Structure formats: structure tokens, C-alpha cells
Amino acid sequence: DADVTQTPRNRITKTGKRIMLECSQTKGHDRMYWYRQDPGLGLRLIYYSFDVKDINKGEISDGYSVSRQAQAKFSLSLESAIPNQTALYFCATSDRETAGQETQYFGPGTRLLVL
């Protein structure tokens, strides 16, 4: 089984709808992240959480919210989806920095299309 899972893998929705993307991990990591990937722009950080009670905005948090329900679960919500939120969304996890290295492990991604 994959260490980091995302549901759904693909989603089509309409403008104005609320949508939630879910992420679960079995790696036992404290830190979890949400990114979006757009062609030509690479990955950009939306939100991150270093533990269950810690939520922080990333580079592009407007229009998004998150919930860290448990150490293993981190959900991303689009309160009112708009077409420019069409993208590939990745969840990632990492453990506390070890010897200066903090590698992130990514889920398989969720392809979201907002019509």
C-alpha cells in the first residue's frame, strides 16, 4: 500500500461548488503539505502543518482552507471553486529535520478540473 494516499485521484466540478481533497499517510510523519502544480510554474505551496495543532499559510493560500484532523490526515478545501484552480494537487509529508535533511514524500496527486 502507498505511504501517502490522496482521494479523489480525479475530480471535475463546477464553478462555485465546495470541494474537499483528502490526504492520508501511514509514514508516521508529523509534517504535511499541500501543493498545486500548474504547467510552466512548477509546484507552489498552499498550506503546511507541522503537527495537528499547527496550520500555516504557504505561498498561494487564497481561496483555500485546510484541516488537520489527525496526525495522518490533512484535507484541502476549495470553498467556492473557480476555473483558475484547475490544477494538479499534491499532498506531501516529511519527518522532523534529520541531520539537516527534510525530504518530502509525495502522494500520487489529484487532478482537479473546475468548469
Place this chain on the structure above:
Amino acid sequence: AQKITQTQPGMFVQEKEAVTLDCTYDTSDQSYGLFWYKQPSSGEMIFLIYQGSYDEQNATEGRYSLNFQKARKSANLVISASQLGDSAMYFCAMRGFFTSGTYKYIFGTGTRLKVLA
């Protein structure tokens, strides 16, 4: 501001040849980490290699090595003996230290590598 620059949108390499993917970075932090990830056409992101800013030796992981030139702020990925399965998108990334009080994990725009048979 922290930034990662990958100037090669696409590259070709002949199977079994070596290839270098360029990455330059900009940061005022003294302590930082540099990473390379691979993204095959299936879409997942796969960690390849890490280099810490205080590491004196270049990182190596199997056929991957990171040519770290701190003064030039470059962290190029070298893939030796290219294989067809190396065809993918490659992303350079940087993690900023917390001295500024802000966490950063930023990615470049990627280089698409095509290995030719």
C-alpha cells in the same frame, strides 16, 4: 527572495550517455537544503537526491550525483548512463532554514528529459 531557476525546459540525451540538468538558486539563508525530484508521465513525485548547504562533498545516489557549487549558487543534477526509464520531468527544489522565521520549500519550473534509444 528565495528562488530556484531551471533554464532548460527540455533536453534530449542518448541512452547510456551522461546528462546534466541545470539548477541555480538564490537565497540569503546560511543553512538550506537542495533537492531533486523526478516526475514521470504517471504524475507522481519521486525524491532523488539531497545536498545540504554545509555538506563539503557532492551528494551521490546510484546513477545520480549533485554537482554543488556554493559560490556560484548552482546545484546541477548529473545522471550517468542514461536509461529509457529516466525520461521524465525533473524538478530542483530548495528548503529554506528557519532563521528568518518563515518556512520555505520552493520548486523550480522543471526540465523535461527525453532519453533516446
